[in-house]
Amino acid sequence: MTLAAITDDPARQLWGQVFGTGSSMTALVLYILAVVAMWRVFSKAGYPGILAIIPIVNVFILVKIAGYSAWMTLLFLIPIVNIVFSIIVAVRIGRGFGKGGGWSFFLLWLLSIIGLFILGYGSARYTKPA
Numbered sequence: 001m002t003l004a005a006i007t008d009d010p011a012r013q014l015w016g017q018v019f020g021t022g023s024s025m026t027a028l029v030l031y032i033l034a035v036v037a038m039w040r041v042f043s044k045a046g047y048p049g050i051l052a053i054i055p056i057v058n059v060f061i062l063v064k065i066a067g068y069s070a071w072m073t074l075l076f077l078i079p080i081v082n083i084v085f086s087i088i089v090a091v092r093i094g095r096g097f098g099k100g101g102g103w104s105f106f107l108l109w110l111l112s113i114i115g116l117f118i119l120g121y122g123s124a125r126y127t128k129p130a
Helices: 003-007 010-019 023-045 055-065 070-077 081-096 101-110 112-121
Strands: none
Touching: 023 055, 023 112, 055 070, 055 081, 070 081, 081 101, 081 112, 101 112
16 A cells, blocks of 8 residues: 555545544543543532533532632633642642642642542542631
8 A cells, every 4th residue: 555545545534634643532532531530529529420521610610629619710711820729729629538738739730630530439538628
């Protein structure tokens, strides 16, 4: 099979148009993993797990699990403040599940999907932050 035959294949062209060069597939897989992890965390915290599927709503729920009003999610729209606020939210979520600040920073902020899986499927119990 020649290179011209591979690039002229309509099925490959359609696949490339729909899924890009692979980065969109990677993003889709990571999003699905994040939804599965958040679904379980939401359920443990007393919120409907199905809200993890909706992209912006899941951030509102994470902020509520951290003990803040959902209106505080607007802080994610302010540059630099959003980085600081996301770290604070990660640490507060970790504290709600009985984890320390270092654990929360590394596994809920830097490697959030892994941390959410550990919280959701581990033995950690949620206590609402004061």
